[in-house]
Amino acid sequence: MDAGDDGFVKEPTSGCALPVCISDLLGGEPKSLELLATGIRVTRIAFVDIQVYAVGVYADPTELPPALLEDLTVGRDDKRLLHELRVSPLAKVFDLTFLRGISGPQMSSGLGGSLRAAGVPDKIVE
Numbered sequence: 001m002d003a004g005d006d007g008f009v010k011e012p013t014s015g016c017a018l019p020v021c022i023s024d025l026l027g028g029e030p031k032s033l034e035l036l037a038t039g040i041r042v043t044r045i046a047f048v049d050i051q052v053y054a055v056g057v058y059a060d061p062t063e064l065p066p067a068l069l070e071d072l073t074v075g076r077d078d079k080r081l082l083h084e085l086r087v088s089p090l091a092k093v094f095d096l097t098f099l100r101g102i103s104g105p106q107m108s109s110g111l112g113g114s115l116r117a118a119g120v121p122d123k124i125v126e
Helices: 066-073 078-087 104-117
Strands: 008-010 017-019 021-026 029-045 048-059 093-098
Touching: 017 029, 017 048, 017 093, 021 093, 029 078, 029 104
Parallel strands: none
Antiparallel strands: 008 017, 021 029, 029 048, 048 093
């Protein structure tokens, strides 16, 4: 993703700035992870769409499977890219940046609903 001079990329819908690179401990070793994709969580309240959070998906680009690397470098097919990210055993970090104040129970309920809608089994969500 193309970064500004400040090392951040703007999520296109919300304008939220997400870091291009983060450091994390994966498997007990420090790694530099690069931003692969961004998205936004929107919820509808009384016929009004509310932007809840922006999400950045990070991983080590040297570990990307060939199909995923191709989608990132040659014309992007977003549906294929998201599918490859979802099914890949690649270690990933999802960074949520909240765009408005919400309570813990609201976050838990909304995130649980999103995970269930994505097909994550209840025993994992709970």
